Amino acid sequence: MNGAHALLKTLTHNNVTTCFANPGTSEMHFVAGLDDVSEMRGILCLFEGVATGAADGYARVTGRPAATLLHLGPGLANGWANLHNARRARVPLLNIVGDHATYHTQYDSPLQSDIAAIASSLKGWQRSTQSPNEVAQDAADAVSAAYGPPGRIATLVLPANVSWGEVTNEPNEWPLASRVSLAEPDEHLIGQSINVLRTKKAALLVGGDAVTGERLALAQRVAHATGARLIMETFPTIMDRGAGVVSPERLIYLSEFAIPQLQDLEALILIGSTAPVGFFAHPDVKSRLTSDQCEVIDLAPPGCDTSAALRALVDGLEAPVVASPSGEGPGVPHGELTSQSLAAAVAATIPEGLIIADESITGGIHLYGATQFSLPHRLMTLSGGSIGFGLPSAVGAAVGSGQRVLALEADGSMMYTLQALWTMARESLDVTVVGLSNRSYAILTLERQRVGAVTDGLASQRMLELDNPTIDLCALASAQGVPSTRVTTTDELVSALQRSYATPGPMFIEAVLPKGLT
């Protein structure tokens, strides 16, 4: 048995059973091992950013790490942007990065690079395995590191000769990853939180794993009992949403609106979230979004048990059960296609259990408001702000959940990782993609105003427009094997969504919006 085989055995023994792969020469023994270790499902991706984004989506829906298989420094770098999103989402994820044989690196051959430096920028765990006999334990350690808690990016570098070298210490049983329990919330901070909830104008800011239906219900009990506001972080990893699920106020993305949103607060209690700061700095706008007078209590930082924290507040406050929120399900919209009617169309057609991967940027701005009373579903968002998340994460979510996934993409953001469409077709994944075509980087038109960089020149305008030439999104999808359709009215969109949800496999819907619509 060689090192690659031992790696596959250890991973599958630890319930890491999916590998999103874009292999090269150094990874051929791992690939060959897929024939022997059938418990591992290898899924080919045509670009590494697809593999890493898929592993992120997989982890969001399953709570378990998938492996990626990446080729040397370039492979890890190509996957970096979506690893950044996964890092910010605090999901467990395991990179297997092939490297040159250990004795070969001294020669600085063309593909030699500083993999360790790239991996270090992900602020997770990393190790380069130095012999076939160390593979199994290193793999178990990597899985352990990936789980955290909180989840993190673990990068295991596998030199080619470690991969093909013989394992001479084959164990009776492959090592299991040690698992660390969630930290208990601090008693003192619980007391302090209860006190400010009773005495101050306070809010709970929930995020991380505290946005499940169950935890949101606990949070709402706390809010009802004390008059506190219940606010959610702007870009949740994955949240429960729809009828019967508490719908928290969402922290506004734009600092200039978020600051007034929070300015009356005297206390903010963080549960699975971090202290709110501006996504970007803008001239004459504060970075910290709470007022200087606001007391911020970090009750359950990432890695802490948010369920226990919420329950402690409920118990301490003797907060009564609150009825599930109810309201009329969204009606089917008609007429012109705008970002409002698009959100309404999505909301009206959501099948129960749908997972939405939202990277629609400006085009999807009305989505959150529209889906409050849709059928129960889950929402994944762009936690790290690194564009190219939507399609890959939809791949991983579909693989991990077996449920239908709806990816909401914009034309600008879709172009970063459009190769994910091919994997959807190859694996016959139940993914519906809505590609919002507004022929512009509309977010940048907005941001340009916010940072005060508006001019009336054409040279700069040309950097924000995508309509010369216009991209045929449908053709990009069908060229990669995904059936596609173009819609220009709300009625057409509703019907295309319904058709896709009723049809196994992927479908691409290009939704043509007015140019530059934000």
Next chain:
Amino acid sequence: MNGAHALLKTLTHNNVTTCFANPGTSEMHFVAGLDDVSEMRGILCLFEGVATGAADGYARVTGRPAATLLHLGPGLANGWANLHNARRARVPLLNIVGDHATYHTQYDSPLQSDIAAIASSLKGWQRSTQSPNEVAQDAADAVSAAYGPPGRIATLVLPANVSWGEVTNEPNEWPLASRVSLAEPDEHLIGQSINVLRTKKAALLVGGDAVTGERLALAQRVAHATGARLIMETFPTIMDRGAGVVSPERLIYLSEFAIPQLQDLEALILIGSTAPVGFFAHPDVKSRLTSDQCEVIDLAPPGCDTSAALRALVDGLEAPVVASPSGEGPGVPHGELTSQSLAAAVAATIPEGLIIADESITGGIHLYGATQFSLPHRLMTLSGGSIGFGLPSAVGAAVGSGQRVLALEADGSMMYTLQALWTMARESLDVTVVGLSNRSYAILTLERQRVGAVTDGLASQRMLELDNPTIDLCALASAQGVPSTRVTTTDELVSALQRSYATPGPMFIEAVLPKGLT
């Protein structure tokens, strides 16, 4: 005047006049500055790997750095793979990477990342500018660092508040980059080289900037006068090629063939190249390609004047002028489309001055042999081995040279940076793309044999095949505004190439080869 404006002024004052951009919020002031500094041509790319690959191609054909404009850590990481190729090609290249405002980084907002660690892995020059008044000198220093020699990747990080902040020390004249001269070859090594050329079974290994027509002619005089062999590195940055140009023996990519190719040599003189080593390690194959008995003389390492080195050898040996090589131009091939006939079709139709960007991997294996007596042209290759080079470098070469560029791509490699097609269409670039469709990662089928990882299982085979679904390469091109055509015979390919060369603007030709053809 703000910092971004001062940066643009300094860059253009230093003849950096092209910027391949994929901007975000932090770069909006730079974008706005394009309206005021019309000497800078901004070219929008829809993915950062396109921008960096284009800057590489631009530098290869002009010898001058282009700037890239990248958004924070994700932008630099997305551009990394082609920066690796540029690093190995030793071309000058200047990254402008926007960052959060200096006062904002302490808050670890979602897009915060360790840009310095990513940049450090490029082993070039890097600096983060800390105030608007330092922008101009930092930019000049960056240009200086990019030029080297040898050329390198310079990364200037530009925080948003440095970009929008006021410059209060505006100079009468913007600073000029200091330029370092090429090193003179070492007198002792010249003498030693002449000695081994006279007494031993020797070869010159030329690479780097020593593969221009003029320098190859000098090298051939040395070879003729001494009986030495003239060998070229496997993956030149850019070389002169075709009728009237010396055609050196090419170092073979496959170590198992390169070792016998070099084994008789008693001495190898490096001119602009590095000591030959295997691209990858393979079980039971040596990494160093020369025999243990071969004396390797590093006469003109990168950064040294290869022209002076060759001239010193010519003078020391009193090597007479050798007639230009001549032979019959390649005839027009017919019949079935294979990798041989494809190479012949390209060779037969090359217009004078064409620049070829070759990333055809296995599909283009016969190209070098076929083009010896084509019309004079230039050839760029995958110096760093990082896939996704072909289309982006063709963009940059077309922008930099104003000449027609032929990009030879394979379906597998094309999928890494296919967004380059859109920029070709938008900028009406004279680029002809031949996309070789063999529906497989044929190089990996070969490499899998070489590393001894062949199995007969379907799970592994599925990681190397691209035919389920087959990708419609033509549709990918036309969806992005590039006219496309599909050819299945050699005659059709010849005629499509000729039509494209006669037609301004880009054209995409999908050449359908037998499946898995290597």
